[in-house]
Amino acid sequence: MRIATWNVNSLKVRLPHVLAWLEQQKPDVLCLQESKTEDVNFPAQAIMDAGYLPLFSGQKTYNGVALLSRAAGGAGTDVTAGIPGFDDPQKRVLAATYGDTRVICIYVPNGESVESDKYQYKLRWLAALAEWLRAELQKYPKLALLGDYNIAPDDRDVYDPKAWAGKVLCSDAERSALSSLLALGLTDSFRQFDQPERSFTWWDYRMNGFKRKLGMRIDHILLSAPLAANCTACAVDVEPRKLERPSDHAPVFADITN
DNA sequence: ATGGCTGCTTTGAGCAGA
Numbered sequence: 001m002r003i004a005t006w007n008v009n010s011l012k013v014r015l016p017h018v019l020a021w022l023e024q025q026k027p028d029v030l031c032l033q034e035s036k037t038e039d040v041n042f043p044a045q046a047i048m049d050a051g052y053l054p055l056f057s058g059q060k061t062y063n064g065v066a067l068l069s070r071a072a073g074g075a076g077t078d079v080t081a082g083i084p085g086f087d088d089p090q091k092r093v094l095a096a097t098y099g100d101t102r103v104i105c106i107y108v109p110n111g112e113s114v115e116s117d118k119y120q121y122k123l124r125w126l127a128a129l130a131e132w133l134r135a136e137l138q139k140y141p142k143l144a145l146l147g148d149y150n151i152a153p154d155d156r157d158v159y160d161p162k163a164w165a166g167k168v169l170c171s172d173a174e175r176s177a178l179s180s181l182l183a184l185g186l187t188d189s190f191r192q193f194d195q196p197e198r199s200f201t202w203w204d205y206r207m208n209g210f211k212r213k214l215g216m217r218i219d220h221i222l223l224s225a226p227l228a229a230n231c232t233a234c235a236v237d238v239e240p241r242k243l244e245r246p247s248d249h250a251p252v253f254a255d256i257t258n
Numbered sequence: 259a260t261g262g263c264t265g266c267t268t269t270g271a272g273c274a275g276a
Contacts, residue, residue, distance in 0.1 A: 009275080010265055034275085036266070061266055062274075110276055150276070169276065202276070205263035216276075248264075248276080 004253035005146035031105035035064030086128040102140035106147035126177035157217035187228040
């Protein structure tokens with residue numbers, strides 16, 4: 001199966017790009033973040049017309065996550081929105097089971113800056129996520145955690161690591177929180193394979209960030225051991241970032257046999 | 259040089275993103 005993640009920065013604006021990408025890449029499950037769409041306005045019909053079944057948890061203006069799965073593979077089951085026990089009005093988590101694979105779509109808080117209250121919220125949020133995942137992994141040995149983590153794991157994932165040292169997305173506490181997720185038994189599927197230098201998933205709209213290759217790798221696919229063992233590829237597809245009115249993020253996909 | 263783009267919002271200046 002092919003699983004993928006894409007922060008679309010408004011599904012309303014990016015719907016044509018998403019439909020084209022589904023047609024071209026034919027993922028079995030695509031996780032979306034920043035749909036910025038209330039559920040009542042979710043473009044479910046257009047998604048279904050493209051041969052996909054949508055699950056969504058959204059709100060006006062900010063956040064919003066969705067899971068799109070190939071209709072032939074059936075709808076997801078055991079759907080969970082949010083982190084159980086973590087009271088949060090922000091719509092950032094959606095999980096569903098496809099066959100025997102648990103797919104969890106996450107939109108980690110940005111954090112704004114290490115001095116911000118939003119940074120503390122980010123760290124609390126990540127701690128709650130890790131606690132919940134510990135239980136999820138017990139229930140679902142085949143688990144994939146995909147999304148916008150808003151964390152660059154390593155200096156090679158940052159265009160200018162010296163300038164970003166200690167800053168939000170790169171701070172020790174954030175990288176430590178990511179390590180805690182990996183310590184649960186998850187693998188960064190992207191680093192299972194040789195990758196081009198300067199592989200990124202987000203580029204600032206300003207200052208021609210994309211053309212100048214000034215980006216960060218902050219969107220990730222983490223796989224539990226049984227899935228990582230059967231993962232045959234993981235890559236960033238930068239093509240949608242070249243389109244008119246692109247999202248500032250590019251999609252990432254992973255291929256898993258069986 | 260704290261800007262710069264983009265999307266959104268009881269429509270227009272301000273927030274948020276990263």
